[in-house]
Amino acid sequence: MNMPVRPSDLSEAAPLPIPAAAAIRFENVSKTFAARGKGAAEVRALSGIDLAVPAGSILGVIGRSGAGKSTLIRLVNGLEKPTSGKVVVDGTEVSGLDERGLRDIRRRVGMIFQHFNLLSSRTAFDNVALPLEIAGMPKAEIRRRVEPLLDMVGLADKRHRYPAELSGGQKQRVGIARALATRPKVLLSDEATSALDPETTRSILELLSSINRELGLTILLITHEMSVIRGVAREVAVIDAGRIVEHGEVFDIFTRPKHPTTRSFLGAETGRELPPYLRAHLRPEPVPGAAVALRILFRGPHATDPVISELSRELGLDLNILSGSVDEIAGRPFGTLVVSLPNDPAKLGQALTFLQARDLDTEVIGYVA
Amino acid sequence: MSPEILRLIWEATLDTLWMVAVSASLATLMGLPLGVFLATSGRGELFAAPLVNKALGFVVNATRSTPFIILVVAIIPFTRLLVGTSIGTKAAIVPLTIAATPFIARLIEGAIREVDQGLVEAARAMGATPLQIVRKVLVPEALPAIVLSLTLAVVSLLGFSAMVGAVGGGGLGDLGIRYGYQRFMPDVMAVVVVVLIVLVQLVQSTGDHLSRRLNKRLRHG
Numbered sequence: 163m164n165m166p167v168r169p170s171d172l173s174e175a176a177p178l179p180i181p182a183a184a185a186i187r188f189e190n191v192s193k194t195f196a197a198r199g200k201g202a203a204e205v206r207a208l209s210g211i212d213l214a215v216p217a218g219s220i221l222g223v224i225g226r227s228g229a230g231k232s233t234l235i236r237l238v239n240g241l242e243k244p245t246s247g248k249v250v251v252d253g254t255e256v257s258g259l260d261e262r263g264l265r266d267i268r269r270r271v272g273m274i275f276q277h278f279n280l281l282s283s284r285t286a287f288d289n290v291a292l293p294l295e296i297a298g299m300p301k302a303e304i305r306r307r308v309e310p311l312l313d314m315v316g317l318a319d320k321r322h323r324y325p326a327e328l329s330g331g332q333k334q335r336v337g338i339a340r341a342l343a344t345r346p347k348v349l350l351s352d353e354a355t356s357a358l359d360p361e362t363t364r365s366i367l368e369l370l371s372s373i374n375r376e377l378g379l380t381i382l383l384i385t386h387e388m389s390v391i392r393g394v395a396r397e398v399a400v401i402d403a404g405r406i407v408e409h410g411e412v413f414d415i416f417t418r419p420k421h422p423t424t425r426s427f428l429g430a431e432t433g434r435e436l437p438p439y440l441r442a443h444l445r446p447e448p449v450p451g452a453a454v455a456l457r458i459l460f461r462g463p464h465a466t467d468p469v470i471s472e473l474s475r476e477l478g479l480d481l482n483i484l485s486g487s488v489d490e491i492a493g494r495p496f497g498t499l500v501v502s503l504p505n506d507p508a509k510l511g512q513a514l515t516f517l518q519a520r521d522l523d524t525e526v527i528g529y530v531a
Numbered sequence: 532m533s534p535e536i537l538r539l540i541w542e543a544t545l546d547t548l549w550m551v552a553v554s555a556s557l558a559t560l561m562g563l564p565l566g567v568f569l570a571t572s573g574r575g576e577l578f579a580a581p582l583v584n585k586a587l588g589f590v591v592n593a594t595r596s597t598p599f600i601i602l603v604v605a606i607i608p609f610t611r612l613l614v615g616t617s618i619g620t621k622a623a624i625v626p627l628t629i630a631a632t633p634f635i636a637r638l639i640e641g642a643i644r645e646v647d648q649g650l651v652e653a654a655r656a657m658g659a660t661p662l663q664i665v666r667k668v669l670v671p672e673a674l675p676a677i678v679l680s681l682t683l684a685v686v687s688l689l690g691f692s693a694m695v696g697a698v699g700g701g702g703l704g705d706l707g708i709r710y711g712y713q714r715f716m717p718d719v720m721a722v723v724v725v726v727l728i729v730l731v732q733l734v735q736s737t738g739d740h741l742s743r744r745l746n747k748r749l750r751h752g
Contacts, residue, residue, distance in 0.1 A: 239656055268658035279653035282748045283671040292667065293657040324747040344657075 183253070184214035185348050185380035186238055191247030191257075193233050193404075207233040208404045211247070215397075217347075220374050220381040222395035222412075224388065224427055230404040231384040235350050238382060239271045240264040252347050269297055272341030276353035278333040280325040280340075286312065286332075287321040290339045297344060311339040315369065331362035338369060342377075349373070351383035355390055367393040388427050392416065392491060400424045412492040417461040418523065436527075437485050440500065444528040452529040453502035454510055455484060459523040460497035469520060470499070477512050479503050484530070502530050532718060539706060540719070544726055546620045547702035550695075551688045554624045558631035558688075559681060565591075565632065566639025567665055577651070577661040591633040599630050599691055603698055623692065623700035631688055638680035642673040675746035682738025686731050693727060703727060 191211040197204045208230045215221045225231045236242040237249045240256050249257045254267055280289050290311055294304045312318050315335035325333055334354060341349055351370065355363040371394050374381055385391060391398045391412060399409040402423040408415060419425045429435050436444070444455060460469070474481050481501045488497035503513060510526075517524050565587070571577040572584040597605070603626040607617045610625040646669050654664045670677070696704025703723050711720025743749070 241652065241655060265658040265660065268656055271656075273653070273656040275649060275653060277649055279647070279649040281650060281668060281672060283674065283745075284747075292654075295667065296654070296657050296659045296663050326748050350656075 183217060184250075185217040185252055186213075186215040186382055187248075187250040188213040188234075188237070189248040189250070191237065191244045191249060193230075193237065193242060194245045206404055208237075208244075211406060213399055213406060213409065215380055215382050217380050218374070218378045219397060220370070220383065220395045221397045221399065222391035223382070223384045223399045223401055224386065224391055225384070225401035225423075226386060229401045231401050232352065234401065235352055235382060235384050238348070238350055239268050239273060269293070269344045270346050271348045271350060272344065272346040273350040273352065274334065274337045274341050274354045276356045278325070278330075278337045278357075280333055280336055282325055285322050285324055286317055286328065286336045286339075289325070289336050290343055293340060293343045307343060308339075311342055314342075314373075315339045329362075330358050331365060334358065334362075334366050335369065338366075338373070342373070342379075347380060349379050349381045351381060351385075353385055354383065356385065356387070360389075363390065364393065370394055388416075388429075396492065400427065413461075413494050413496070416491045417459060417496050436500065440484055440530075443530050445531065446528055448505055448529045449531055452505055452531045453482070454505050454526055455500055455502050455528050455530050456510075456513070457525045457527050458499045458501065458517060459525075460488070460495070460499065461523065462521050464520040464522060465495045465497060467520065469517070469522065470501070473513060473516055477509065477516065479509060479513060500527065505529065532722075536710070536716075536719060539710070540703075540722055540726065543701070543703045543706040543723075544730075547689070547692050547704075547730070550620050550623050550627060550692045550700070550702055551685060554627035554631055554692075555681070555685050555688055557624070557628045558635050558684065561628075562632045562635030562684075563639055563677075565636035567643055567669065569636060569640040570643035571661070571665065571669070577664060591636055594629065594633045595637070599626070599694055600697065602626055602630055603695060603700075618699040620701035623695040623702070626695065627688060627691055630691060631684055634687065635680065635684045638683065639673075639677060642676035642680055643669050645676060646672045675742045675748075678738055678742040678745060682735060682742070685734050685738070689727060689730055689734070693723075 188211045191208060192206070193208040195205040195207055211234065213221075223231050223234060233242055237244055238251055238256065240259060244257050247257070248255055251267060252270060254263075256264070256267055259267060281292065284292065287308055290308045291304045294307060299307070309318070309321075312321050315338055317332060317335050317339070320328060320332060325336070328336065337354070349370075354370075355366050358366060367390065370381060370383075373379055374394075381394075383390070383395065395412050397410065398412050398415050399406050400415070400421060400423055401407070402421070407421040408419070408424050415424060416428065419428055440455075445452065448454075458469075460466075470481060470483075473479060481503055484500040484502055486497065486499040488495065490496065503509065514524055568578065569584065569587060569591070572580045572587075574581045594602070606626055606629065610617050610622050613625055614621050616622050650668050650672060651664055654668045659667065692700070692702050693704030693707065694700075696702055696706070696708050699705065703726060707720050707723040710716045711723060
């Protein structure tokens with residue numbers, strides 16, 4: 163078994179070479195599905211996608227179902243062809259390949275699936291061996307290749323079990339071993355943890371992180387869960403109605419989301435959502451005797467400073483903490499605090515200046531009586 | 532019952548088994564690839580050839596909708612061309628095979644279509660050729676259902692083989708008609724029916740058992 167990996171361990175891992183080129187690049191890619199049947203309109207799944215996945219990194223694409231993320235990931239190994247634009251994988255333009263060329267690139271790109279897609283008629287060992295049989299590898303070599311893979315995913319003792327005898331998490335481990343069998347440079351993860359419970363999800367994500375670090379594998383994953391992105395990805399792209407509406411480092415997107423879709427995905431994930439009791443008392447306009455409710459986002463170098471006590475001391479303010487959470491995102495501390503302070507414009511101005519000087523984001527969210 | 536009659540019953544049983552075995556084997560040999568093709572040649576499928584698919588589908592339906600006894604008579608010239616005679620067990624194999632092939636093809640088509648499309652996608656994502664997908668994914672995954680289909684086909688062939696007795700095809704049906712019916716020997720008729728029942732039971736339970744053994748989707752023990 164692999165040791166659990168924590169994001170903070172990342173700094174101690176051997177430094178990865180600076181990615182020189184993108185392992186996957188989408189250049190102005192659009193995909194339209196032809197109308198099926200009379201009267202049906204054609205479906206525009208993706209429009210004008212520009213996205214690069216740096217070699218050796220993990221990029222998560224998040225979107226609602228129907229946003230186009232499944233189509234996006236299937237363009238990488240040519241299961242779908244773009245209507246226009248280019249998809250370049252590991253230096254090869256996939257969008258221009260014929261069937262033979264596609265089969266070749268597919269052996270360099272592994273893929274794992276939401277429902278695992280293991281053959282029920284094959285044992286764990288034989289499932290992992292399948293892509294090697296397809297590639298025409300001799301039996302003895304297949305054996306040498308498969309055993310260490312089953313070891314790596316922690317299933318050496320289950321090698322002769324059939325999928326029906328394995329748990330969901332174990333099935334996905336077989337799926338991962340199978341995807342790695344041909345030693346690909348790129349791994350595509352299609353909602354790989356969506357059918358798993360939270361704990362199993364965590365262990366699968368840890369496995370993916372360790373594979374990424376140890377094998378230098380580039381991972382493109384799609385999901386509809388922010389917690390998955392947060393657990394494993396370095397970069398995130400938010401896709402909505404076939405377009406990428408926001409893209410950046412996970413920490414930045416989580417702490418300063420700009421697009422409404424991103425904000426709705428984040429929801430409770432970063433303490434952005436107010437607790438119900440607070441929401442019920444919040445007024446958009448000041449009422450007599452009400453206090454100002456101020457949201458402070460702790461990010462960056464001052465995230466762990468004792469800002470609140472300094473603020474209270476230096477400005478002589480009575481602060482009341484209404485809600486808050488402190489967390490870690492992509493290995494960096496991040497906190498959200500909602501405080502109330504007297505509705506005094508001068509004091510409020512001073513407080514905001516004080517907080518902005520420490521590079522903290524602030525937002526007046528309303529008034530509480 | 533005289534030893535002579537018992538010997539006739541024994542020989543007729545062997546004839547029936549031989550006719551069914553040979554025609555079932557030949558029909559499987561042709562019906563399996565045909566069924567796989569029917570299941571994979573629709574629009575947008577592995578071996579997409581919608582027109583050929585439609586044409587073959589029509590031929591299969593036409594053969595299947597022809598009553599067996601009419602098929603037997605209608606193809607007598609073809610049977611004679613192929614085996615030199617239109618009477619006896621050897622001649623019976625021809626119409627039996629021709630009737631069973633499209634039947635088996637449709638059953639196999641159904642079994643193949645039941646295979647999860649996700650598995651086909653996974654195999655494509657591994658770089659498998661369409662033929663590899665058939666050999667390594669579709670057929671092995673459909674095998675339990677294929678075995679049940681073939682069992683059904685063999686059981687049907689046992690019934691059909693009794694019918695060719697009416698046109699001098701040999702085997703248990705022939706014996707039942709000539710001795711049981713035409714010579715008024717109800718005991719012979721009864722034995723023929725019992726032997727057929729036993730054969731059907733044996734075939735069915737063997738097929739069920741084999742299919743269960745092959746089905747790894749069920750947890751064993």
